Amino acid sequence: MNFKLKDIGPQLMTVIAVVLVFGFFTYNAQVNMENRGIDFGYGFLSQESSFDVQFSLIEYDGSHSYFRAYLVGLLNTILVSVIGIILATILGVIVGIARLSPNYLINKFAAFYVEFFRNIPLLLQIFFWYFAALRALPLPQDAEAMFGISFLTIKGLFVPAFIWQNLNVFLYSVLAAIIAIIIIRIHAKKLQETQGKQIPVLLISIGLILILPLLSFLIGGVSLSFEVPVLKQLATTSFIYEGGVSLPPELIALALSLSLYTATFIAECVRAGIQGVGKGQKEAAASIGLTPNQVLKLVVMPQALRIIIPPTTNQYLNLTKNSSLAAAIAYPDLVLVFAGTALMQTGKAIEIVSITMFTYLSLSISISLLMNWYNRKIAITEK
Amino acid sequence: MFKYLKQLTSLVAMVAVLFTFTTESMAAKKSKTLKNTQKKGFVRCGVSQGLPGFSNADAAGNWTGVDVDVCRAVAAAVLGDANKVKFTPLSAKERFTALTSGEIDILSRNTTWTLSRDADIGLTFVGVNFYDGQGFMVRKSSGITSVDQFKNGISACTNIGTTTELNMRDFFNSRGISYEPVAFEKADEVVAAYDAGRCDTYTTDKSGLAAQRTKMKNPDEHIVLPETISKEPLGPVVRQGDSVWEDIVRWSLNTMIEAEEYGITSANADSMKTSDNPQIKRLVGAEGEMGAAFGLDNEWNLRIIKQVGNYGESYKRNIADTGILPDRGPNELWTKGGILYVPPSR
Numbered sequence: 140m141n142f143k144l145k146d147i148g149p150q151l152m153t154v155i156a157v158v159l160v161f162g163f164f165t166y167n168a169q170v171n172m173e174n175r176g177i178d179f180g181y182g183f184l185s186q187e188s189s190f191d192v193q194f195s196l197i198e199y200d201g202s203h204s205y206f207r208a209y210l211v212g213l214l215n216t217i218l219v220s221v222i223g224i225i226l227a228t229i230l231g232v233i234v235g236i237a238r239l240s241p242n243y244l245i246n247k248f249a250a251f252y253v254e255f256f257r258n259i260p261l262l263l264q265i266f267f268w269y270f271a272a273l274r275a276l277p278l279p280q281d282a283e284a285m286f287g288i289s290f291l292t293i294k295g296l297f298v299p300a301f302i303w304q305n306l307n308v309f310l311y312s313v314l315a316a317i318i319a320i321i322i323i324r325i326h327a328k329k330l331q332e333t334q335g336k337q338i339p340v341l342l343i344s345i346g347l348i349l350i351l352p353l354l355s356f357l358i359g360g361v362s363l364s365f366e367v368p369v370l371k372q373l374a375t376t377s378f379i380y381e382g383g384v385s386l387p388p389e390l391i392a393l394a395l396s397l398s399l400y401t402a403t404f405i406a407e408c409v410r411a412g413i414q415g416v417g418k419g420q421k422e423a424a425a426s427i428g429l430t431p432n433q434v435l436k437l438v439v440m441p442q443a444l445r446i447i448i449p450p451t452t453n454q455y456l457n458l459t460k461n462s463s464l465a466a467a468i469a470y471p472d473l474v475l476v477f478a479g480t481a482l483m484q485t486g487k488a489i490e491i492v493s494i495t496m497f498t499y500l501s502l503s504i505s506i507s508l509l510m511n512w513y514n515r516k517i518a519i520t521e522k
Numbered sequence: 523m524f525k526y527l528k529q530l531t532s533l534v535a536m537v538a539v540l541f542t543f544t545t546e547s548m549a550a551k552k553s554k555t556l557k558n559t560q561k562k563g564f565v566r567c568g569v570s571q572g573l574p575g576f577s578n579a580d581a582a583g584n585w586t587g588v589d590v591d592v593c594r595a596v597a598a599a600v601l602g603d604a605n606k607v608k609f610t611p612l613s614a615k616e617r618f619t620a621l622t623s624g625e626i627d628i629l630s631r632n633t634t635w636t637l638s639r640d641a642d643i644g645l646t647f648v649g650v651n652f653y654d655g656q657g658f659m660v661r662k663s664s665g666i667t668s669v670d671q672f673k674n675g676i677s678a679c680t681n682i683g684t685t686t687e688l689n690m691r692d693f694f695n696s697r698g699i700s701y702e703p704v705a706f707e708k709a710d711e712v713v714a715a716y717d718a719g720r721c722d723t724y725t726t727d728k729s730g731l732a733a734q735r736t737k738m739k740n741p742d743e744h745i746v747l748p749e750t751i752s753k754e755p756l757g758p759v760v761r762q763g764d765s766v767w768e769d770i771v772r773w774s775l776n777t778m779i780e781a782e783e784y785g786i787t788s789a790n791a792d793s794m795k796t797s798d799n800p801q802i803k804r805l806v807g808a809e810g811e812m813g814a815a816f817g818l819d820n821e822w823n824l825r826i827i828k829q830v831g832n833y834g835e836s837y838k839r840n841i842a843d844t845g846i847l848p849d850r851g852p853n854e855l856w857t858k859g860g861i862l863y864v865p866p867s868r
Binding site for chain 1: 526614615619622623638639642643644661663665666671672673675676677679682683684687688690691695697701704706707708711714715718719720722730740762763788805848
């Protein structure tokens with residue numbers, strides 16, 4: 140009995156302390172809100188928001204609800220995070236490998252990039268890309284066309300929109316190609332394990348992913364046309380492009396600065412991962428006759444990935460959370476739209492901040508779970 | 523002997539009860555915010571992050587502006603020194619939370635008085651120190667001279683968390699114009715983006731446009747369009763739940779406006795004590811007990827006028843002489859064709 144109390148005593152006290160602290164804050168907030176006549180409740184989410192948002196992935200205007208405004212912000216946060224993660228990973232892997240290059244110029248250039256970008260505060264970089272780089276961009280009427288159809292201006296990047304006919308047939312053909320590739324890969328692996336035969340999987344895959352969608356154009360009735368942005372005059376010196384798709388400069392600046400910044404950390408993870416694989420491993424692999432490509436693919440990378448993945452997960456989480464700096468440059472992310480405008484218009488500070496915190500927590504945990512699953516999948520399975 | 527003693531004790535007890543009663547009622551009149559302010563020795567005032575004419579800090583960190591003067595007036599009234607103010611610069615987004623959470627005691631930050639803000643979120647507006655309205659600024663070179671020339675696809679830079687965002691939507695919607703709202707958290711960033719050419723127009727309160735225009739690279743290249751699309755009565759705000767503090771702030775502002783009406787200035791306030799007009803005498807603490815109701819002494823209003831000046835002096839010093847809005851427009855006294863009209867101090 141004594142032994143048990145000694146065991147659970149400290150834990151019990153911790154629990155009581157935590158409950159008391161939370162209870163105190165909750166009680167305090169309740170009393171103060173009551174004194175000031177503030178109601179608590181989430182009913183405002185269904186009210187009309189009556190403010191517009193610059194950029195939205197779903198249909199939205201001020202006549203929709205606050206909940207819809209929340210979704211707009213959330214989707215914009217996810218959009219910039221996904222773009223950022225993809226760009227940062229590609230750039231990070233390239234720079235990480237470049238840092239190990241025997242070529243002096245490439246090696247030093249990569250090192251310079253990493254040291255430069257990771258040592259300047261992110262907010263400053265966002266301001267730089269938005270305000271400094273933005274000012275350097277031309278006004279819509281002065282913009283030079285890129286490839287004759289796209290325009291990069293101070294008001295954003297204007298690109299042609301795709302106008303599809305029978306888009307679903309095209310998507311099915313892509314899906315069919317992907318399934319075919321998976322089947323072929325499984326078959327090729329079996330073939331190698333049982334008979335030692337190798338077939339050119341990569342070539343076949345590229346062929347499939349090109350030929351099947353192409354067939355859908357020829358015989359599936361799919362067609363694609365472009366809607367090119369056209370310059371429209373608003374006033375004597377004020378112009379805008381109409382038609383096509385416009386990417387706001389806020390999104391471009393934010394995605395660019397987030398990925399340039401995070402890529403430096405991913406590059407270091409990649410370098411550490413590759414350097415973490417013993418030299419003997421590579422030599423042993425080479426001695427049994429594997430080509431340098433095979434050494435990298437079959438021996439070095441599988442071991443390096445185990446070192447790279449966990450710290451890279453952290454960087455993905457950082458990038459997602461850092462995207463909340465968007466508020467500084469008017470990119471309508473969750474913080475700007477929901478914890479900014481919506482909070483101001485409703486005054487529901489506790490409700491909105493708690494929803495926003497919970498949303499970021501869920502986003503981060505989702506990324507974490509996904510990466511942990513991948514990490515387990517590539518971990519060495521002990522036999 | 524014992525008989526007398528008993529009577530004496532009951533008398534002492536009665537006096538004691540009476541005494542506690544009076545001190546308690548005095549303390550009740552003294553508001554909690556007032557007590558805390560006097561204990562701290564400074565008034566905690568929330569202002570903008572830099573809006574010339576309203577609340578703006580110079581290089582040495584000295585705040586000036588008509589919004590700043592409201593806080594200074596309260597400091598002069600309750601602490602006896604107009605300089606005993608701690609200013610907290612707040613973004614539009616942060617301002618109400620800072621007030622309701624108790625970080626500041628007065629919010630004097632060009633804030634529009636609306637029903638939902640007054641009734642919904644635990645705030646109380648105490649008056650209006652500037653009658654404003656939302657307008658648009660455009661580049662002169664654009665050739666736009668009226669909002670009637672706005673076309674579909676126009677982009678408008680503004681601040682988040684303001685009534686501006688809502689008015690803008692009402693305005694463009696009622697005219698059937700599609701527009702691109704670009705909303706920043708800080709005013710400086712709005713100005714920078716508009717100045718760079720990101721937006722075709724910059725919209726906020728007209729006083730704000732006039733003030734921000736002075737910050738641009740070439741102020742002469744921009745004009746404020748004549749139309750006003752909304753009513754924006756700007757004024758100081760306090761937390762709900764402390765009605766004495768609310769009254770102190772309200773009557774500090776009213777004192778400044780009424781002082782102008784009766785021609786009392788920082789220069790002549792002392793000599794006005796011997797005036798023949800009882801209303802003037804009340805405003806400089808020479809007649810009546812005007813401070814007792816707040817738990818203040820009788821010269822609280824005299825100190826406001828002497829140290830901060832009347833409303834006209836504050837306007838001239840901060841807004842007219844700085845070239846922001848030389849014409850007082852609606853912010854002129856009701857006796858001179860404006861709409862400034864406050865209840866009498868009596």
